[in-house]
Amino acid sequence: MDLDDSLSPDDLRSTLLNATHLLSQAIEVCIEADVAYAKELNRCLSDESSAARATIRAEASDQYAEKVRAHGQKARLVEMIRTAKAVLRSREFE
Numbered sequence: 001m002d003l004d005d006s007l008s009p010d011d012l013r014s015t016l017l018n019a020t021h022l023l024s025q026a027i028e029v030c031i032e033a034d035v036a037y038a039k040e041l042n043r044c045l046s047d048e049s050s051a052a053r054a055t056i057r058a059e060a061s062d063q064y065a066e067k068v069r070a071h072g073q074k075a076r077l078v079e080m081i082r083t084a085k086a087v088l089r090s091r092e093f094e
Contacts (some may be wrong), residue, residue: 009045009091011072011087012084012087012088012091013088015084016084016085018079019077019081019084020078020081022077023074023078023081026070026073026074026077027074028073029070029073030067030070030071030074032070033063033066033067033069033070033071034067036063036066036067037058037061037063037064037066037067039063040058040063040064041054041055041058041092043058044057044058044061
């Protein structure tokens, strides 16, 4: 979707507001995923004799996959917000 042509300034502001709300939710999901992964890593560290093996095992877990997905979603939302802000700024100068 081409933000420059398809959305009015009001629509773009609304999209920006919604994306900002989604970002706050994504941050919460990241925090929860980080905590879940930390618990899994701690469990693996207590089961393994080597920290490297424990890390490898923890990174193969569902908790790590969720952590990576959550941080990816957060990064995409940040980029979407940056783009929307840039488009709004460029329209102000027109």
